[in-house]
Amino acid sequence: MSCARPPDALPRHARWRGVSLALVFAGLGGCAVGPDYQRPATEVPAAFSEAVMDPAQWKVAEPRTVEAGLDWWKLFGDRRLDQLVDQANASNQTLQQAQAQYRQARSLVQQARSAFFPTVSANVGTGRQRTTTLGVSSIGPYYTAALDASWEPDLWGLVRRQAEAASDSAQASAAQLAATRLLIQAEVAQDYIQLRITDVQIELYARTIAGYQESLKLSQSQFRAGIVTQADVSLATVTLTAAQAQATDLVLQRKQLEHALAVLVGRPPSGFSIPSEPFTMTALVIPPGLPSTLLERRPDIASAERQAAAANANIGVARAAYFPQLLLNAALGSNSASLANWFTPPARVWSLGAALAQTLFDGGLRSARSDQALAAYDAAVANYKQTVLAALQDVEDNLASLAVLDREVVQQEQAVKAAQDAERVTLAQYRGGTATYLSVITAQTLALSNQRTAIQLRGRQLAASVGLIKAVGGGWHADALSAAPAASAASTASAKETLAGTATPPSAHP
Numbered sequence: 244m245s246c247a248r249p250p251d252a253l254p255r256h257a258r259w260r261g262v263s264l265a266l267v268f269a270g271l272g273g274c275a276v277g278p279d280y281q282r283p284a285t286e287v288p289a290a291f292s293e294a295v296m297d298p299a300q301w302k303v304a305e306p307r308t309v310e311a312g313l314d315w316w317k318l319f320g321d322r323r324l325d326q327l328v329d330q331a332n333a334s335n336q337t338l339q340q341a342q343a344q345y346r347q348a349r350s351l352v353q354q355a356r357s358a359f360f361p362t363v364s365a366n367v368g369t370g371r372q373r374t375t376t377l378g379v380s381s382i383g384p385y386y387t388a389a390l391d392a393s394w395e396p397d398l399w400g401l402v403r404r405q406a407e408a409a410s411d412s413a414q415a416s417a418a419q420l421a422a423t424r425l426l427i428q429a430e431v432a433q434d435y436i437q438l439r440i441t442d443v444q445i446e447l448y449a450r451t452i453a454g455y456q457e458s459l460k461l462s463q464s465q466f467r468a469g470i471v472t473q474a475d476v477s478l479a480t481v482t483l484t485a486a487q488a489q490a491t492d493l494v495l496q497r498k499q500l501e502h503a504l505a506v507l508v509g510r511p512p513s514g515f516s517i518p519s520e521p522f523t524m525t526a527l528v529i530p531p532g533l534p535s536t537l538l539e540r541r542p543d544i545a546s547a548e549r550q551a552a553a554a555n556a557n558i559g560v561a562r563a564a565y566f567p568q569l570l571l572n573a574a575l576g577s578n579s580a581s582l583a584n585w586f587t588p589p590a591r592v593w594s595l596g597a598a599l600a601q602t603l604f605d606g607g608l609r610s611a612r613s614d615q616a617l618a619a620y621d622a623a624v625a626n627y628k629q630t631v632l633a634a635l636q637d638v639e640d641n642l643a644s645l646a647v648l649d650r651e652v653v654q655q656e657q658a659v660k661a662a663q664d665a666e667r668v669t670l671a672q673y674r675g676g677t678a679t680y681l682s683v684i685t686a687q688t689l690a691l692s693n694q695r696t697a698i699q700l701r702g703r704q705l706a707a708s709v710g711l712i713k714a715v716g717g718g719w720h721a722d723a724l725s726a727a728p729a730a731s732a733a734s735t736a737s738a739k740e741t742l743a744g745t746a747t748p749p750s751a752h753p
Contacts, residue, residue: 275400276566277559280552283624285631287534291639315712316432319524319705323517324435327508331431332424334509341423348409348416355409358402361394361571389576389592399566404559411556414724415549421542421719429713431507433706438500439522440702441493444695448490451691455483458670458687462680475680482684486691526645526704527712534635540716541634545724547627554616554623561616564609567601637714644707648700655697662690 316328332338368387397403459479465471505515538544572594579590602609669686672678 275403275559276562277400277404278555280555282548283551283627285538285628287538287631288635289534291534291635291642315717316428318527319432321435321524323520324432324524327435327504328428328431330508330510331427335427335507336509338420338424338427341420345413345416345420348413352406352409352413355402355406358395358405359397361392363390363392365390385578387576387578389574391574392572394571396569396571398569399563400559401563404556404563408553408556408560411549411553415546415553417724418542418546418549418721421723422546425542425713425717425719427507428717429709431504432709434500434503434507435517436524436702436705436709438497438504438517439520439524440698440705441497441500442519443522443698443701445490445493445497445519447691447694447698448486448493451687452483452486452490455479455486455687458683459483461674470676471680478680478684482687524705526648526701527708534638537634537638537715538631539721540719541630541714542716542719542721544627544630544634545721547623547630549724551620551623551627554620558613558616558620561609561613564602564612567599570598570600572596572598634714638711641707641711641714645704645711648704648707652697652700652704655693655700659690659693659697662686662693666690 314325314328317325366387366389370385371382372385459476462471462475462479466473466476501515501517502512504517505512508515538548573596574592574594576592577590578592579587666683666686666689669678669682673680673683
């Protein structure tokens with residue numbers, strides 16, 4: 244912190260006038276104690292290791308316009324999913340809570356800014372009092388009216404730092420609201436995809452059970468003809484009933500997914516259901532962008548960065564307690580024993596004063612609060628850096644999933660075809676009496692297992708697509724925080740520069 248002071252060469256009265264002017268300008272323009280915020284430096288790789296891209300394309304993130312309100316879930320082309328996400332956006336209670344918390348944060352900004360202005364109050368009163376004049380006592384009424392004003396100039400930037408911290412916290416809350424909304428949308432999409440995958444598996448089991456029933460009839464026919472033993476009939480019965488039990492379990496899973504979706508869209512599970520429909524969703528290829536863009540596009544990163552900025556401002560709040568406080572007071576009113584003389588000149592009273600207060604000893608309270616603020620800032624910086632690392636891992640995981648699952652799906656389709664061929668050949672051999680029913684069961688089990696695995700892989704592909712969309716911010720951009728309140732024009736410009744992704748060295752604690 245630095246404040247201008249008058250040169251010693253000036254006359255004494257000029258120096259005192261300079262001191263007064265310096266105090267005035269300090270109160271208006273504001274010297275602010277504590278370190279000015281700089282975005283903590285983070286190590287961001289040049290490219291995602293799981294993405295095919297040229298490292299030379301890496302760039303420092305720059306602010307740019309992003310399409311507002313990008314409905315990423317509509318890329319899947321599923322009308323039912325669109326309806327569910329819209330309902331969640333409007334009625335999800337976790338999202339409603341986050342919105343209320345953001346409104347609270349904005350109110351705290353206004354509370355902090357109110358300290359820039361004087362407090363003005365008015366009071367009117369009446370009563371009875373005893374007075375003594377020239378040895379004669381009398382009891383009579385009195386009437387008072389007063390207008391009081393008090394103001395504490397922000398000499399050391401205490402109010403500015405408090406407003407800055409509140410504004411940064413409000414921006415963090417706005418980013419957290421966006422992160423919560425994205426999380427709810429992704430959960431709806433993931434649960435809906437899993438529900439549809441479960442529908443496909445239920446359909447698979449319906450076809451399989453029908454085939455197993457035919458196999459049971461065949462074994463019974465073979466047994467009546469004396470070709471096979473009762474063991475074949477028992478094996479066919481076990482295979483059929485086991486498949487029926489697995490199909491029943493899938494029905495339970497579907498009901499639980501319906502219940503989860505009901506809660507996500509803010510409705511009671513008892514009156515909520517989703518009919519079975521043809522499932523045509525396909526995995527999306529989402530360009531992940533560059534690692535540096537995550538600093539702009541991830542709302543959780545933006546929230547953590549704004550929390551670090553708020554913690555930095557709180558250091559100045561704690562250090563402002565080391566400096567004296569100046570309080571200006573003014574009052575104008577009237578005090579009269581008669582309403583008729585209430586506003587006459589003799590009844591008028593006024594006062595004007597100033598008080599300068601400084602804490603001389605507090606048992607280490609201010610020092611402890613300053614240390615606490617420094618520790619809170621260090622914790623916020625560590626949280627920010629950890630959030631960046633977790634975001635990079637999130638993207639890498641989903642990129643790896645999509646890349647590996649693409650190959651695995653092709654391999655699994657080949658396995659499904661081979662298993663189905665083996666099932667047909669083995670069943671034909673059993674009809675001809677050249678194969679045992681144990682071979683049939685083995686082939687049927689392999690066919691069912693591989694088909695179910697193929698369906699699950701399809702679901703994992705779709706889930707990875709949703710995960711990657713969520714990992715890269717789902718169309719959100721840090722420019723959205725420009726609508727959040729800022730403590731001043733300077734801090735707003737600083738926030739925009741920070742969120743644009745221009746990394747600067749970390750602030751050193753003075």
